[in-house]
Amino acid sequence: MSALCRHLEVSRSGYYDWRNRPLSQRALHDAQLLKQIQRIYTASQGRYGSPKVYQALRQQGMRVSEKRVARLMRQAELKARVEKVYRRMHKARAALKALPNYRLMLDAPTGLNQQWSADVTYIRHGRSFIYLAVILDLWSRRIVGWALSYQLNADLAIAALYVALRQRKPKPGLVLHTDRGVEYRAHAMQRWLQKYGIRHSMSRPGRCTDNAEVESFFKSLKAELIHQNHFANKAQLEAKVKQYIGTFYNRKRLHSSLNYLSPVQFEHAA
Known part of the structure; x- marks a missing residue:
């Protein structure tokens, strides 16, 4: 000493x-x-x-x-989980005939079920991938529909849309914004949109920022759930995603864009 x-x-x-x-x-x-x-x-x-x-x-x-x-x-070395999201557009998607990008034309939504946004991401599972499709209400940032599948196709996108339609029962005139993926341009998907009077808005080529809210959700999901856990099978992954979305993300997670309320709190406060 x-x-x-x-x-x-x-x-x-x-x-x-x-x-x-x-x-x-x-x-x-x-x-x-x-x-x-x-x-x-x-x-x-x-x-x-x-x-x-x-x-x-x-x-x-x-x-x-x-x-x-x-x-x-x-x-105390307490750091939030963070995740970078990288996306590369397939050449076939860029070649698709574009639909109008209504998000560039419309004002921000002022209530429920005026504008939704949808997208698909992949989750690595062993040597294969499981695909997650989600639909988000752009007003409250609430995930209103989602579905998982080993196949990336129109059936997956329609399954997420079906859940959202059943839960929210939107009136005709709703705008659904998506990227240029073939799963959203498929005839089966277009028939569903026409049946419920939904206007389909599409992002510009290579502009993932047109769908930034869903991209932000995927970033949070992967940082806060996917990359911190091991999933034995699709059923286990589905149970964890259900818990994350239904219990944490929609009901508890604070969103800076919502004045630090959760989506459910924001909707109830309106």
């Missing part, structure tokens, strides 16, 4: 005075706050970064700065 004190150029008495000194009030408050932060972080299964943890604390009536939350999380 004497050699260490000499190296640091401090006295032995000064070192022992520092070591035996009680924690400051701020340090005690930080320790108490960190416990609350860890509880929220654990409840989100590591999905929340400091902005959402800060908003969750505010909703619980705690007065604290966002910078302080970020500092404590950084010191």
Whole structure:
């Protein structure tokens, strides 16, 4: 200890005075706050970064700065799961005849079932892929329909649409925005859209930002669920996706675009 004190150029008495000194009030408050932060972080299964943890604390009536939350999380090495999404358009999709992109023409939705957005992503399972199709209400960001399949085809897209139609019962005039995938351009899919009076809007070639809300959902899903778990089979994956969407994403997950409410909370508050 004497050699260490000499190296640091401090006295032995000064070192022992520092070591035996009680924690400051701020340090005690930080320790108490960190416990609350860890509880929220654990409840989100590591999905929340400091902005959402800060908003969750505010909703619980705690007065604290966002910078302080970020500092404590950084010191405790509590980081949100993140995932980059890469997509490459197949040449055949780019060659398809385009439908109008109504999203560029319309104002943002102001209520339920005015504008939906749909897309498909793949989930690696062993040496094969399982495909997930989802439909999202652009007003509340709520996932209103989804389906899983080993096959990427119109049947998968229609299965997700059927769930959404059954749950939401939209009036004619709804706009459904999709990418240029053949599963959405198929005659069977077009017949369903015509039957329910749904206008089909399509993204521009290579512009995944036209469908940014669903892309954001896929990014969250893969970071917060898929890449953190192993799934023995399709049934197990389906059960976990159902739990993630129905229990967490739609009902609990805070969305910055919704003033830090969940989609269900946002719809009920309207």
